[in-house]
Amino acid sequence: MSTESTFFDGGCTCRFVRYRMTTRPLFVHCCHCRWCQRETGASFALNALIEADRVQMLQGEVEVINTPSNSGKGQKISRCPKCRIAVWSNYAGAGDAIRFIRVGTLDEPDHLPPDIHIYTASKQPWVSLPPDMPAVAEYYRASEKWPKESLERRAVIMARSQKR
Ligand SMILES: [Zn+2]
Ligand SMILES: [Zn+2]
Numbered sequence: 001m002s003t004e005s006t007f008f009d010g011g012c013t014c015r016f017v018r019y020r021m022t023t024r025p026l027f028v029h030c031c032h033c034r035w036c037q038r039e040t041g042a043s044f045a046l047n048a049l050i051e052a053d054r055v056q057m058l059q060g061e062v063e064v065i066n067t068p069s070n071s072g073k074g075q076k077i078s079r080c081p082k083c084r085i086a087v088w089s090n091y092a093g094a095g096d097a098i099r100f101i102r103v104g105t106l107d108e109p110d111h112l113p114p115d116i117h118i119y120t121a122s123k124q125p126w127v128s129l130p131p132d133m134p135a136v137a138e139y140y141r142a143s144e145k146w147p148k149e150s151l152e153r154r155a156v157i158m159a160r161s162q163k164r
Helices: 034-042 146-161
Strands: 008-013 018-021 028-031 046-049 055-059 061-068 076-077 086-092 098-102 116-118
Touching: 008 055, 034 046
Parallel strands: 028 116
Antiparallel strands: 008 018, 018 055, 028 046, 046 098, 061 076, 076 086, 086 098
16 A cells, blocks of 8 residues: 555545645544534545645646644635535645645545544543554654655655745
8 A cells, every 4th residue: 555656536526626636645634523524414524635736627627625634724715616525724834835635525435544533632522442443632743644655745745935
């Protein structure tokens, strides 16, 4: 599963928007915060974090909606302009360089299970996590949890954003 030639296609419900993740993501969050619960209408959100330049539009375009967020700094949610399904978000912390792809919009979401559960302080009580699963009450430091390869990829993005 570590081959970089792997790609993952996804899109919205009406199929106007089609996109491709050209590699595996940096990390996958299962977020149990109340904001994600409200935005999904369910119990958690599953987000695959990946560099923006590793996401290709295959078809259509997205409409970016500025939306309030838990941090107070807002998030930009990219939605299909026709059916309004959200395909990814960008948060203030990581900026435009990292997209949080909504794993449920992938054609084969089963390939990207969570690497960590976050904001478990507000996890709905019926959701039980496997005992060996990384989980934090709120957020975490990437330097402590991400695999070495993902940290190296992140360092490339950070170096690039400092040059601007
Ligand atoms: Zn659509
Ligand atoms: Zn959340």
